[in-house]
Amino acid sequence: MPLTDAGIRSLKAKDRDYKVADGNGLSILVMSSGTKYWRFAYRYNNKQKSLSMGRYPDTSLKLAREKRDEARQTLAQGADPSAARKSLKAIYSGMIKNSLNSIAADFLDMKKLEWDPVYFSKVEARLKNDVFPALGHMPITDIKASDILITLRKVEARGAIKSARRIKETLGQIFRYAIASGLADKNPIPDLAGALRRAKEKPMAAITDPEQAGILLRQIDAYNGTFIVTKALQLAPLLFVRPGELRQAEWADINLASAEWRFKASKTHQDHIVPLSRQAIAILKALQPYSGHGRYVFPSNKSDALPMSSNTILSALRSMDVGKEEMSGHGFRAMARTMIAERLRYEDVVIELQLAHQVRDIHGHAYNRTSFLEDRKLMMQEWADYLDELRNGQVRQSIRAATATISTAEAH
Known part of the structure; x- marks a missing residue:
């Protein structure tokens, strides 16, 4: 007689394993431990074989019968159900590796x-x-x-x-x-391409007026916060890197002898070089006794093993009564981008490369990290000198009389 769920549940363990048939080759194997397994018995190529169909009650009576019927169909097509299962497992394993x-x-x-x-x-x-x-x-x-x-x-x-x-x-x-x-x-x-929505770009608050920039620089110098945060604020306009790059700056990447800071830009993940002006080197040398023993130039106040918090610079600006609509941590980049172009008259390609933006030549090839490096070194020093003038209240209409001449080798 075919099995029923009630009948299966009533089957008790004995001293030895035993089977109870359901029909068409399906039976349930009752182990001496009381565990019950489904088995499908069949003949293939004149050999008696058995195929496991799962454990009861995880595999119900209905599901066990469905598995048996699938196995019988496989036999009817001239294939071995056991070999077919192994093949499926191999395919599935390959799919997992290729997932x-x-x-x-x-x-x-x-x-x-x-x-x-x-x-x-x-x-x-x-x-x-x-x-x-x-x-x-x-x-x-x-x-x-x-x-x-x-x-x-x-x-x-x-x-x-x-x-x-x-x-x-x-x-x-x-x-x-x-x-x-x-x-x-x-x-x-x-x-x-073109299938996703574009976010509305909200411009970062930035000071780009020379007189206002001079006021901000004097506010930074008068800031009464910690020494580490003060120096981070002083370096921010000089280097105009992304806020995360500044706060995570590592001493291992800075070479004061060659006046360069080399690291991977956080946006492009490409190697980037920041030429260090005399003013930037002076600030970094002042920082060395405080953080030079550790990994980060600007360590967290909680642990030297961590970089400064992402909100530190922003909080410092707000504590100086610099409003959120006036200046942001990212605003130092916009300040430099605008004022270097308008006041120092450097070519866009030189400025964009120093901002670690991806810039391509007329052939569509991306410039590498050393492109226009001599011009960038000159620009970074002129920018630092110009900031000193603004800090001292000296505002000129233009520092350079004519557009900066880029290196002949780079131009060609």
Whole structure:
């Protein structure tokens, strides 16, 4: 007689294992321990064989019968159900190795030492929170542009417009890595061109008027905060790097003898060089007795092993009564970009390279970190000297009478 759930539950353990048949080769094996397993008995190539169908009650009577019927269909087609199962497992294993999860993990492992730790953590978190739950299990070769767009639309729906675009950029890198590794043939990301919303760019508050800049510089000099924060404020306008790059500056990257600070730009992740003016070197030398023994130029007040908090510079500006509509930590970049162009008359390409923006020549090739370096060294020193003049209340209409001449070698 066919089994019933009530009948299966009533089966008790005995001194030895025993089977109770359900029909068409399916039976339940009752172990001496009381555990019950489904078994399907069949003949293939004149050999008696058995196939496990799961454990009861995890595998119900109904599901066990469905598995038996599938196995019988496989037999009817002339195939061995056991071999077919092994083949499926092998295919599934290959799919797991070729999944977005697996390939992204390899990609991140490669980038971990290359990228800034804070940036790495953000990229990893975006993938884990917004991509892997929907697409991570899929073989990368099965992921279409439409699958990615559905995922990115969900990110956009919560107002994270920039995050959606950054996730798209990261996925493009992962697909390129997969193609280079022979694990994919196509990158679907270019097919999403124009499909995502653009965030409305809110300009960062910045002082670009020379007289107001002079007032700000005097406020910074009069700041009564800690020595470390004061020096960070004094360096910010001189170097005009991104706020995160300044607060995470490491002594190992700074060479006072050659007057250069070399690091990977946080936005482009490319090598970048900041020529150090005499004024910047003086500030760094003053900092050495305070933080030169550690990793960071501007360590946290909680631990030398951590960099200064991301809100420190902003909080210091606010404590000086510099309003949020007047100046931001990022505003030092806009100040330099505007005033160097208008007052010192340097070419845009020189300024943009010093801002660590990606700039391309007329042939579409990206300039490298040493491009226009001599001009940039000259510019950084002139900028520092100009800031001194502003600090002292000297405001000129223009420092240079004519547009700066860029290096002949660079121009060609």
